[in-house]
Amino acid sequence: MFVILTALGVEQDAVLEHLVDIRLHEHDKGTLFDVGTIAGHPGHRVAVGVTGAGTTTAATLTERARAEFSPEVMMFVGVAGGRRDSLAIGDVVVATKIHSYQGGRSEDEEFLVRPRSWEISHRLDQLARRQCRENRWARFLTDGTSVPAVHFDPIAVGDVVLNSTRSELARRIHTSYNDAVAVEMEGSGFAHAAALGDQMPAVVIRGISDHADGMKARADRAGGQAIAARNAAAFAIALAVSLEPGSDRSPAKPVPPTPALPPINNKVVARDHAKVDRQIGMQFNWGQA
Template sequence: MILILSAMPEELSAISTSVQRPATHRSGSREVVQGLISGQPVSLAFSRWGKVAAASTAAHLITALRPTHVVFTGIAGALRDDLSIGDVVFARELFQHDLDASPFFPPTHIPLLDRSGLPADQSMTEGLRAALLRAHGERAPRTWIADIATGDQVIGRPVQRAQVLSAVPQAACVEMEGAAVAQVCHEFDVPFACVRMISDRADESLAPAEVFALARRSGDCATAMLREWLACEFD
């Protein structure tokens, strides 16, 4: 079974409508939709915003449902000038830009795990990227495999953007959940991938209405990608 998480209902709604034989139930305080996509068993859940909520959701559902893989989909703000609105970034490694236990550890270093970045599963990442390109054909968005920064802030001011890049200079984009879920999956030894559509530039141009519209577009894009990936990778 594949666990699919998103941080916003707008991101998850399109995927939810594609589930065959859906059944909705509550697990703890989370609502879970279970069924089939492309004939493969899936569970979908709204993680809620931020690292703690997302990590709590992931840990609970991994324990309760025992998924074989976890996919996190959604939106992110661009940190690089070569990224455009609507591009899709597949995580290579994920870093918590606001984690700083200095002077005991370097900034972004995760105590006791002896690392800063948490890698996404390479096979999943490459398979999902290929599936997105096949599913959308000539209309496919530009795709990137790059590092992603995660923190408990909406980044919408130049000073915030600069702080994120100071902590994780190589990050292509920034969001609020990915690295937290990546750490949970790492500790539970569950393969993980994170897919983010660029919704804004993580600066003063941030417009909530446009972000919510891109969240819905991200869900549509992810639906086609997941259908193709599940049909080809697990047949």
Template sequence: MIVDDEASKVEKIEGVIEETLLDTRIIKCSNSVNAISVLLAEKHIDLLILDINLPVRENEYPKANGGISLLTQIIRRSELCSPDSIIGLTAHENLKEISDKHFNKEGWLVASYNPKISDWEEIIKNKLSYISNKDKMNSISINEIKTIVILTAIKPEYLAVRAHLSDIKDNDINDTSYESGIFEHLGEKIAKIIIRECGARNSNAAQETERAIQYFNPCCILFVGIAGSRKPNDFKIGDVIFPSKIYSYEGGKATKSSFNARPDMESLTYALTEKAKKERLKNDWKTLIKGTYKSNPNADLGIIASGDLLIEHYDSSIGKLITKYYNDTSAVEMEGFGFAKSVSRQGRESQNIIYGVIRGISDILDISTFSGTIEEKRPEYTKDFASDTASAFAFWLIYQLYKK
């Protein structure tokens, strides 16, 4: 859907779309009122390309906040069709700066339009390519559902994942224990889920990931579990963190008197990250939380540091290392980097696997200065709470990716 009152600009945008995707239905509107009538009638729109300087009605002059006003209505009015993605487009740099915060808040972006420069074209083409790949990913036949693997490290995580499955069966291969079950939501069979509790540490996670990919050839593989928060103002107990990147904090060179970090980092699948970026803004995923808790959890993107040492104090030796070299880290855990590294190194036969790490916050790193013995500060329920919320967000992402 293109909402823009400038005919020559609309023609150029159309050309970019038709060049990138064949047999695409394009809806064109020249003002807000026209666009709203379309959004009331349509059930699904993949992409909205929205002019910022937009008239409210036909034969009116454009208003500098016309596009932002329409965006606000799309967000607030549930009866309007909400596009999967929105790109703002404007030739006015001052309007771009004003609009950026409104679009970024929802996980969308604003591009500068200049008919002589192709940057805006590349932004639209990249988004269209993502849409095309998503459509292929969702093309599930009536009698076929996708196979997805979910790995966990410990028992509470495993049980939280297992609670979302029906028709659970043993699915052992070569003396390695797996269970399989069906994930259903709203009466629809979404996917066959293979689950395994593989133990703590990155080395175990890497080995189990490689093995599961070879055994089951999944379209998607996730690592779901708990983590400790370094930034409790951003991630409290029960909150979910989806990492935009994962550091290995143990990469480096140890000399006699110092440690010189050699950062290693892994990113996760773009399509899944984009989906998490959108769904974190909604509360719908919380409907999949199995337990009842006093705290209201949130989900957000963040950065995780991963290593084979359990970190309990913010200013421990490893804690200080993370502060020095990886200070943007929001949470710490012990398996995500090994998992992501293993998937990212797949060959051509399995390189298109979608993969992600979803963590619930079960602990806040201690920042006390007291050096004596301290009692366990974490209530017993927090492992279950964090495992539950992480599993809920993971299955919500699966639902969003693979629903028919």
């Protein structure tokens, strides 16, 4: 069993395009997951959930999904804003490191960054890189367009929609997290929850939907989100297929235990004072006529 989480409906739809035999799975707290099988790969079952935007809900639902399904691997898949001219709309970024950029100490004259970061597991990194050989992952692209580039680089994450290259936040990310090639809003919560869950193997895969440069709305209207979500989902599915499916450990509904009847060990005196040593079963007290 694998778990793929997304933040937006367009991202969820892109993942579900690759699944068959989809059924609804409802968590007892109300969270809904779509559980299906990767088309053509019946051993690879995937639970797909939507967290909404932000690190807090991403962390909460990551832990909820981990506890509910006990997956072999978890993925967060969706779109991101690019911070390099070399990134084209639709390119895929596999996050080798996830920076949480909002932590720090605010002084009178400066903001002192207190970084926190999580790295991709070595095994997932190696398997993901193999998908780029001869563009193996491209067979999961659904519309037959040219194969986008795949980048293995750090990303920066915080609860802010960054749509500027000149804002104070943009400058801070450039100064303190200069290796980050993209920005998004859920990856650090996801990575933190996965790390706290016994170092659950986890990976964040993002498609570039805009360039975080003040033109996000125009890029979205041009279909950037749909293209980026489609490409990220294709790469995630290719990575899932490259992994051993393992066992389906999704929980069964608990069966309440059957209460055991206590043994009856009593002595009674039968008619004519004949002694009965032990009675097994049930004893009925009949009224006298």
